[in-house]
Amino acid sequence: MSVASEALKLTGERQHLILRRALAERIIKIKDLAAELGVHEMTIRRDLDALAEQGLLERVHGGARVKDKTSEELSHHLRAAKNTEAKARIARAALDLIQDGDVVALDASTTALALAAILHARNVTAIVTGLDAANILAASGVSFLMVGGNFHAPARSFVGAFFMDTMRRLHPDKVFFSAKAYSVETGFTDPHLPEVGAKQTLISSGGTRIALLDASKLGRRALATIATLSEVDVLVTDAAPSDDVRAAIEAADIKLVIAQEEP
Known part of the structure; x- marks a missing residue:
């Protein structure tokens, strides 16, 4: 440097x-x-x-x-400025899970935002739930649909009954979401209750459900459960998880992707 x-x-x-x-x-x-x-x-x-x-x-x-x-x-x-290198690695690994022609849905997390920033590398249609991802995709020319609702300022996202009713009518091929924390006992958790309901609806809409969590969030817990491992198909993180988390992932038959640093 x-x-x-x-x-x-x-x-x-x-x-x-x-x-x-x-x-x-x-x-x-x-x-x-x-x-x-x-x-x-x-x-x-x-x-x-x-x-x-x-x-x-x-x-x-x-x-x-x-x-x-x-x-x-x-x-x-x-x-958004926290753990940016880890989020970038996770985003690149997540991009490898996307094929041309997919319809992908992104939550309003900053980790999913890192994926939105490179999504133009695939020929896809995106469903987004936050303002920042919509702005990025509009600037990069990616075709997208934004699901609206009540604006939740802390995450710059949309939540509430209107959002959930609309999201239930959509069926993306792949859903990418993040959470504040994950533990074996509580699953994927978040402290913001409006976000919890919106993320639950988003996750249940997808064909393949992919969690994006940097390793600092593993082994921790927040207020409310978004999803359990049984509701997720793939976990993408940036470092090997602890033995108990890895055992739970293997027991649930979840695909674990550990994002590698660029050579």
Whole structure:
């Protein structure tokens, strides 16, 4: 990695730390951030200016703050920026499971969004449930149908009765979904109840149901169960799971795909 590339990486990591602090504290001070991160105050000022230009923060005297109306967007931005390399590997492995002519459905997870970004490599029709995937597919020329409903801002997705009624009438060849966590005891789980119902309906509509989870989510649990292993056909992850998770996958006769790093 070049010196310039390393500098850009460090800048990005620092700005993500700043965003996480802003989300937690609402108002952040330049002096406090500089001391915590071990950099000059001018460096923090440049970071805050850059984040303000992106609409993620609002500059105030001596620091910055998060507006109430943008806090959910900021939370989604941080989630999308987490484990990006793992998500990219998982997306490439998932693409190998898709053939030309398939109708594929994507949930509104950031992992499925990584798949949407490369879906133009296949001649398919997509069904999407979130705004970000729709924007990506529209820009890349992929034919798609967006299923609407009540807008769920934390995931930038559509949920609710209208969504579920429409989704039940559709029958994609393959469904790709993610979850907040997976454990042998609770299955695939998510903390957002509106998302749980929407994902359950999406999963039940598909011919082949494919879970996309980075390894950091395995062995953990969230509030509500989306699906059990018996409701899934394939699990794509980026590292070998623990022995108990692997045993459960084998017992359920689920295909396990471990995404490899590019040579």
